[in-house]
Amino acid sequence: MDGIVKNSFKLLSAQKTIYQFSRSLVILERRNPVQLQKKNSKQKPVLKGRHFVYDVVENLDIKKKENIDVILTSFIEGLGHKGEIVSVKPSFAYDHLLLPQLAVYASPENIENMKNNLYVARDEEKPSSIYSLKTMKYLQNMVLGVCMNKDEPWTIEKWHIRVALRKMNIHVLNDDCIEIPKKPISGPNLTLEGKSFISYVTINKKERAAIQCRVHHWSTKLADRLPYQEFFYLDSPDPIFPEEKELLESLRANKKAKA
Structure with a gap:
């Protein structure tokens, strides 16, 4: 019985903790402001319990992300023609447009290329409407x-x-x-x-x-x-x-x- 217990402890100790990092940003604000240290004073302000009470000003993890503009490099049903600038959600743009190379970011350089008819389709190639x-x-x-x-x-x-x-x-x-x-x-x-x-x-x-x-x-x-x-x-x-x-x-x- 002792041998079984020792072996089980060895199995548990062999496991490694997996740390998974995620980028997040939460902006906080003290509910009760701390007094500033007086000039030429060696005594630092004393922080009490009320000074560790915070209010959430902004949480970027739950904040709705704004749409981004992309330039379509081909016709997309229900979205737009080749060469048009459309505003879509970032997740949709990344998964369904940018990765399959159906669109590019609407950067100043790409917008200039669009003006030079690099991404513009000929009229005979365009469907009559997006639908x-x-x-x-x-x-x-x-x-x-x-x-x-x-x-x-x-x-x-x-x-x-x-x-x-x-x-x-x-x-x-x-x-x-x-x-x-x-x-x-x-x-x-x-x-x-x-x-x-x-x-x-x-x-x-x-x-x-x-x-x-x-x-x-x-x-x-x-x-x-x-x-x-x-x-x-x-x-x-x-x-x-x-x-x-x-x-x-x-x-x-x-x-x-x-x-």
């Missing part, structure tokens, strides 16, 4: 349900796509930026139920996003309504036009890769 590519990806990853009347004759037009997008909280102000297939799609025709076709939406007159549209027949009479199909957007697309099959499958593949 245009993100909007384009969002549209391409969705399956748009286009509800058509089950009882009255119809032919799909641009405004049908605009209304379907509005139901998805996507507001298109002008039908001119919507493209539908040149071949007409008319009904009611239950053979088209659940089948898909491609429509295009142009963003800011520049980016063009392809959207998978799925036909669904709807009736105002409860007895004539078709049964609701859950998770229809997970099914493989069944194209109305065979020439769109490859594009529909590529859109679905991109959506699965993102998931």
Whole structure:
């Protein structure tokens, strides 16, 4: 038993203390000021307990750090174009912009280089806005349900796509930026139920996003309504036009890769 105790003490003594240093700064102020020493006096002021009571003036560890300015060296979705000066949090700038070499500090030298068009992209390389590519990806990853009347004759037009997008909280102000297939799609025709076709939406007159549209027949009479199909957007697309099959499958593949 004594041997076990001695061995345990040896194990404990072999461990080394790890010291981890951190830079911090706390500014304090005495609550009760100390009297100054009189001139030519050898008696120093006596510090009592009340003189060791401090108030915190500023603690830099908990103080919110100010944003820093950086110059983007490439386009960043949702942030800005190449050559723009943006203000971001220091941690975000260091981890996501400076380390991946997507931005540089907005120093006087770098600002001068920016004025000399070193970091400025050409207009044809710039997206139409900082959110245009993100909007384009969002549209391409969705399956748009286009509800058509089950009882009255119809032919799909641009405004049908605009209304379907509005139901998805996507507001298109002008039908001119919507493209539908040149071949007409008319009904009611239950053979088209659940089948898909491609429509295009142009963003800011520049980016063009392809959207998978799925036909669904709807009736105002409860007895004539078709049964609701859950998770229809997970099914493989069944194209109305065979020439769109490859594009529909590529859109679905991109959506699965993102998931």
